[in-house]
Amino acid sequence: MNWEDIAKELSIETETKIVLLVLDGLGGLPRDGKTELETARTPNLDRLASKGACGLTDAVFRGITPGSGPAHLGLFGYDPLQYQLGRGILEALGSGVEVGRNDLVVRGNFATLRDGLIVDRRAGRLPTIENEKLCEKLNSSLIKRGGIEIRLYPGKEHRFVAKLTAEGLSDCLSDADPQKEGRPPIQTLALVPEAELAAVIINQFLDEAAEVLKDSAPANTILLRGFSKFPAIPTMASLYKLNPAAIANYPMYRGLAKLLGMTVLDVGPDASALSDVLEKHIGDHDFFYIHFKKTDSAGEDGDFERKVSAIEEFDRSLPRLLPLNPDVLVVTSDHSTPALWKGHSWHPNPFLLVSKTSRLDGLTSFSEKECARGSLGRFEARFAMPLMLAHAGKLKKFGA
């Protein structure tokens, strides 16, 4: 019996509200002895820490640096080792492409074909504006087949997402990409008998695309890799009997929230806007996932100061959010993005939980170091969900 079965059996609908604040990439590494979070002036977060219980989470397990997909899945109670989202679906979500249950998505490159060989897998990193034009040209030229729709969505430079919509398409397909230059283009192969139909359609599409593009060198063909269907993942409503909403600005997080059945609410990139949206919709949902991206972006850029500022910006927004008085408030991150590391890292995430039923750890500030001393201990992020549900009174007793 695993957590999903337990959740389905024990969860109950209540009036209580959970707010999960995710400061993307919050955790850091010390510069001159202090991390970004320790450097930032955060009187509101510090006060919250003194009113709740703290801990540290690992997105997957110790030492594993997660992508945004697994890191977020864990926070929502999904085992990130069980649910691995395909590259195609993440690229689609990240590009703001809507993906439904009958869609098959895949990452694409414009590439250069010469004398029957792929000589440049990125078509000279063609300008994004050219990419957009070519996608439009292909979209208007592709022959519609009975019940099958194919659409390309331009990305940056040579990248695009292709979406095929039809019933019964399987994503058990090999990449239509020779991976190395100097090789001939290759077709996709069905990896299971049920994928034969999809393979035929995709290989026809590849031929047609090459025909349409034949005079557009260097972008005179396309490569496709990472075929993905809408993943077979249960919704948060089905697992937890929640009516959840996401307040997020970036396509990737909005798309992921949608995958899990959340209502996705619009918001800008600034922290100040988050509480406005929460206030407006607080009556409509019982679970709010609120995503703040600037901390991660600054960390990725290796900009320690900007990450400190982003944390302070978030902290300043809290006095408007707290009076909305959720029954359970969690502040944490999906993964660490230390400015000194310039990317996602494996370091654990600060985790702070405030509710009427939380024990008080007596900590006086919110930081990686203080969280390491908190009573919640160190745990895999997928246990955050049972913990939040329990504090919200949304889980019945297990066993008699």
Next chain:
Amino acid sequence: MNWEDIAKELSIETETKIVLLVLDGLGGLPRDGKTELETARTPNLDRLASKGACGLTDAVFRGITPGSGPAHLGLFGYDPLQYQLGRGILEALGSGVEVGRNDLVVRGNFATLRDGLIVDRRAGRLPTIENEKLCEKLNSSLIKRGGIEIRLYPGKEHRFVAKLTAEGLSDCLSDADPQKEGRPPIQTLALVPEAELAAVIINQFLDEAAEVLKDSAPANTILLRGFSKFPAIPTMASLYKLNPAAIANYPMYRGLAKLLGMTVLDVGPDASALSDVLEKHIGDHDFFYIHFKKTDSAGEDGDFERKVSAIEEFDRSLPRLLPLNPDVLVVTSDHSTPALWKGHSWHPNPFLLVSKTSRLDGLTSFSEKECARGSLGRFEARFAMPLMLAHAGKLKKFGA
């Protein structure tokens, strides 16, 4: 390879003695900043904390509120997700009904049948004294069939436990209970072919009971739900080579101990009696599970002061117990029952281990907050057993 296999392979018989003191529902929540345990004057527990190592346990995992069954199974080293005790067996244990390996037990209700429909599933919550009379009447009227014995044990109001004794009875049976009023009574159905025999016997019994009761309205029929056999659970002797004893007053805990093969010793409800019984039997066993109920009862009643008093009562009993000098002494609880929550909760349990081989955490008091700082960390309660066995020198090295 799981813990049970490891335990069987590595455990050895020794002269050393383990005493596991379970203060039921010990963990709490703060009132005016202090939990019940922090409020109580506990000089003896505090002194023990300074002589041992501390930690916090989760009965199942973070966020899960356990019933008494899973909470205790964990403490004895059984995975509570693997061994789920049926409602019938727990009701039987809680009622003090002895359950053997050939017994099938089930929860029963007296109910009211009118014009072919169950119109009251609780027979007007008939007086317990009436219940007792009806159970006696049924017990004396039921026809004994070859090798099959059926016996009813009255509970409170409309509730009873029925026990069927025969070889080869399966508990894979549907409830003989329409669950809602205004519906006709239903028979039990065999959910697997092996349960056919049990289904036939039970449905005959239902008919006979209705016949015996036909003039006893409102209690003129019975409903049965939660058929359970003695669970297929290995004994502590078979896993750990222990000769374990339980010192417990309440039927539920005595019954559970019996399930695991413990010798169950009699004791009253007061803490002072526990050490008397332990002293008398210290030479007979190498593992003692000692259960103190008052902390939980006070918590369930929401009586903060009474829970504080119960903790202090227990603390005062320690000076008589400690000179018995067990090699490993653990003080913990099965689950938290905060007075402010008035029920079992998911908050982790304080855990204190004293032995010659324990590291010293240098803590000066025994409380939830101090335990959060202890060197044992936060762990699932099922790891308490390997820890106790190790400190008692009862586990060999794993691997070469």
